[in-house]
Amino acid sequence: MALFDLPIDELRAYGGASGAPEDFDAFWGKTLREAREHDLAVRFEPVDTGLSTVRVLDVTFAGFGGHPVRGWLRLPAGATEPLPLVVEFIGYGGGRGLAHENLLWASTGRAHFVMDTRGQGSAWGGGGATTDPVGAAPAYPGFMTRGVDAPENYYYRRVFTDAVRAVEAARSHPLADAARTAVIGESQGGGTALAVGGLVPDLVAVAPDVPFLCDFPRAVTVTDRHPYREIGLFLKTHRGRAADVLRTLSYFDGVHFAARGRAPALFSAALEDQTCPPSTVFAAFNAWAHEDKAIEVYEFNDHEGGGPFQEERKLRWLRSYA
Numbered sequence: 001m002a003l004f005d006l007p008i009d010e011l012r013a014y015g016g017a018s019g020a021p022e023d024f025d026a027f028w029g030k031t032l033r034e035a036r037e038h039d040l041a042v043r044f045e046p047v048d049t050g051l052s053t054v055r056v057l058d059v060t061f062a063g064f065g066g067h068p069v070r071g072w073l074r075l076p077a078g079a080t081e082p083l084p085l086v087v088e089f090i091g092y093g094g095g096r097g098l099a100h101e102n103l104l105w106a107s108t109g110r111a112h113f114v115m116d117t118r119g120q121g122s123a124w125g126g127g128g129a130t131t132d133p134v135g136a137a138p139a140y141p142g143f144m145t146r147g148v149d150a151p152e153n154y155y156y157r158r159v160f161t162d163a164v165r166a167v168e169a170a171r172s173h174p175l176a177d178a179a180r181t182a183v184i185g186e187s188q189g190g191g192t193a194l195a196v197g198g199l200v201p202d203l204v205a206v207a208p209d210v211p212f213l214c215d216f217p218r219a220v221t222v223t224d225r226h227p228y229r230e231i232g233l234f235l236k237t238h239r240g241r242a243a244d245v246l247r248t249l250s251y252f253d254g255v256h257f258a259a260r261g262r263a264p265a266l267f268s269a270a271l272e273d274q275t276c277p278p279s280t281v282f283a284a285f286n287a288w289a290h291e292d293k294a295i296e297v298y299e300f301n302d303h304e305g306g307g308p309f310q311e312e313r314k315l316r317w318l319r320s321y322a
Contacts, residue, residue: 004277008271011269016284027151091186094117096130136149151252189209
C-alpha cells in the first residue's frame with residue numbers, strides 16, 4: 001500500500017477531529033479514586049525459568065474493580081539497588097506471553113514490568129492469563145465495542161485503569177525506583193501508554209510506538225482495517241448510533257490524554273500504516289503537552305513501524321531519562 005493519508009507537511013500540523021468532553025478529567029479522577037478504594041494486593045512470586053542473567057517474578061495486582069490482573073516483572077540477576085523502571089503495555093490481541101520472553105529491557109539493567117491485558121492474549125504470542133469478568137451490552141466481535149453504550153461501561157475504561165494500577169504495582173517492588181519510571185508500548189500498548197502518560201503525573205518518559213486508540217472520528221472513516229473496522233461494522237448494524245458511540249470513545253481518545261502529558265515523549269509513526277493511520281498518530285503527537293517530544297517517521301512501513309530500528313532509537317533515547 002502506497003501512502004494513503006495526509007502529506008507529511010499536513011501531518012505535522014494536523015490537530016485531530018475529536019473534542020474532549022467537558023467532564024473528561026472528572027470522569028477519570030472518579031474512575032481512579034474508585035479503583036484505589038481496593039487494596040492493591042500486589043504479589044510477586046519467583047519463577048523458575050532457567051535464565052541466568054534475568055530474574056522473573058509472576059505478579060498479580062488489583063486493577064479496575066479490584067479484579068486480579070497479571071504481569072511479569074523482569075530484573076537483572078544480582079540487582080541489589082533500586083533500578084530505573086520500564087512499564088510496558090501490549091498490542092491488541094496479545095498477552096504477557098511466557099516468563100522467558102521479552103528480555104530486552106531487563107538486559108539494559110532496568111526493571112521491566114509487562115502488564116497482561118484483561119481478556120486478551122489469544123490472538124498471537126505466548127498467551128495471556130487475565131480474565132475480564134465484566135459483561136457488556138451487545139457488541140461486535142473483538143474488544144472495540146464492548147460496553148460502548150456508555151463511557152462507564154466501556155472496555156478500555158477497565159484496561160486504562162489496570163494500566164495505572166500496573167505502574168503503582170511495579171513501583172511497589174523494592175528494586176524499582178519509582179522516581180525513574182517510563183512507560184512504553186506499541187499499537188494498543190502505545191495507546192495505553194498515552195493514557196497512562198496523561199493520568200500519571202510523575203513519569204520521566206513516555207514512548208508510544210504507532211499508537212492505536214487515537215483520533216477515533218478520523219480513524220473509523222479513513223481506514224477499513226481491523227481493529228478500527230469493528231466500530232464501523234457495529235454501526236453498520238446499529239444504524240443511527242454513531243454520535244453516541246463517538247461520545248463514548250471521546251473519553252478514551254489518546255489525543256486527549258496527550259494534551260495532559262507531563263513527561264518527555266518519543267513517538268513513532270509509519271506512513272503506510274492502515275491499522276493506525278499516521279494522521280491519528282500525529283494528532284496525538286501534536287497534542288502532547290510536554291515540550292520535550294520527538295517523533296520518528298518510517299516512510300515506507302505499515303503497522304510494523306520501525307521494528308528493531310525503533311527499539312534501537314528508544315534504547316539510546318531513554319538513557320537521558322531512566
